[in-house]
Amino acid sequence: MPANFTIVTLGVADLDRSARFYRDLGWEQRGDQAEGITWFRTSGSWVGLYGYDALAEDAATEPVPADELPTYRGVTLALNLASEAAVDLAFARVQEVGGTIVKPAARTDWGGYSGYFADPDGHLWEIAHNPYWTVVDGRVDIGAT
Known part of the structure; x- marks a missing residue:
């Protein structure tokens, strides 16, 4: 199977609220949200936002009540x-638009700079700078192993 990661879909409690959060971060929204899913x-x-219960149903699983999620x-x-500096600016924007800072950005023991935030549904995102990687047009080159 090819390692061609193309989409992550996040189950959300309120599609309008979550779409507004990601738009307010400055992300480019695509598609018709009225169809019950929206894309960034x-x-x-691509990041897809889809109803929490609908995503569980699509995966043929039982959802944990959202208020019980860790x-x-x-x-x-x-x-x-x-x-x-770009990490710090990104965290400032996250805070401005209502994200929850879970772990403020700080220097790491591996030589980078990293922190975590949660979106309105609690999905954790890391924002990091790794001085050993090259970032070009938003893509990371981690080099050969």
Whole structure:
């Protein structure tokens, strides 16, 4: 199977609220939200917002009540930026538009700069700068292994 990650879909309690949050971050929205899903273009993949219960139904699973979900759900999404200053600006914007700062950005033991925020539905996002990676047009090149 090719490693061609194209979409992450987030289950959300209120599609209008969540779409407004990502628009307010400055993300480019595509598609007709009236169809029950909305899309945001990123540098190489898409973020979809879909009703929380509808997404569970689509996956043939039983949803945990949203108010019982833990802060940490075993997954985070990451935005890697070109500098520490860009990370700080991104966190300022997240806070301005109503995101929850879970862990403020700080220098890390691996030499980078990183922090975490939660969107209105509690999905965790890391915003980081890794000085060992190159970021070009929003895409990361981590080099050869």
